[in-house]
Amino acid sequence: GAVVSQHPSRVICKSGTSVKIECRSLDFQATTMFWYRQFPKKSLMLMATSNEGSKATYEQGVEKDKFLINHASLTLSTLTVTSAHPEDSSFYICSARGERGHGYTFGSGTRLTVV
Amino acid sequence: AQSVTQLGSHVSVSEGALVLLRCNYSSSVPPYLFWYVQYPNQGLQLLLKYTSAATLVKGINGFEAEFKKSETSFHLTKPSAHMRDAAEYFCAVTLGGGATNKLIFGTGTLLAVQP
Numbered sequence: 001g002a003v004v005s006q007h008p009s010r011v012i013c014k015s016g017t018s019v020k021i022e023c024r025s026l027d028f029q030a031t032t033m034f035w036y037r038q039f040p041k042k043s044l045m046l047m048a049t050s051n052e053g054s055k056a057t058y059e060q061g062v063e064k065d066k067f068l069i070n071h072a073s074l075t076l077s078t079l080t081v082t083s084a085h086p087e088d089s090s091f092y093i094c095s096a097r098g099e100r101g102h103g104y105t106f107g108s109g110t111r112l113t114v115v
Numbered sequence: 116a117q118s119v120t121q122l123g124s125h126v127s128v129s130e131g132a133l134v135l136l137r138c139n140y141s142s143s144v145p146p147y148l149f150w151y152v153q154y155p156n157q158g159l160q161l162l163l164k165y166t167s168a169a170t171l172v173k174g175i176n177g178f179e180a181e182f183k184k185s186e187t188s189f190h191l192t193k194p195s196a197h198m199r200d201a202a203e204y205f206c207a208v209t210l211g212g213g214a215t216n217k218l219i220f221g222t223g224t225l226l227a228v229q230p
Contacts, residue, residue: 046219091156104149104161106151109157111156
């Protein structure tokens with residue numbers, strides 16, 4: 001079945017630094033990648049949608065300069081949290097989708113803690 | 116815009132009892148509906164999905180859901196709960212099978228299974 005690998009699973013960084021999270025589709029070409037943020041005991045909030053080779057589409061209220069998304073190839077998308085602050089601490093999950101009819105496959109998530 | 120509402124943020128059942136997790140949707144066009152399960156600090160695993168074919172959908176781990184257009188519902192059921200079913204469950208909706216269609220989640224239901 002379709003597999004999406006997300007790394008790192010956990011990261012702790014200092015306030016003001018940047019953190020990159022990778023999401024790779026291992027056995028299919030991910031035409032579209034979705035990035036979600038999940039607060040403790042809360043649902044998943046869609047942050048942005050990215051298509052390979054084009055700029056990401058951000059949801060309302062999500063700072064595009066804060067959360068940089070790159071989808072340079074059909075198997076890799078990255079989310080970079082720039083100048084991280086404690087309020088950026090959260091669980092980030094990616095989801096990848098291939099051509100029409102392919103389901104949504106989720107990564108295992110990244111727990112970001114900013115200290 | 117489409118949305119889903121999950122009634123009951125917490126549901127507790129005894130082992131062996133019926134599991135019923137409620138989900139109602141709102142969509143201006145025929146939706147695709149999904150149920151996902153999430154274990155602590157992990158990504159999401161697809162339980163089942165409705166994509167306009169059979170209204171009664173059978174998924175993994177003994178779960179099933181029925182699409183009822185008249186009630187705009189897609190409730191998740193399992194005849195007999197097992198301890199390993201304790202987890203967070205999310206209902207989600209999207210508009211059709213397009214690769215770029217966003218998946219919108221409900222607020223989740225935490226299922227507890229008592230011995």
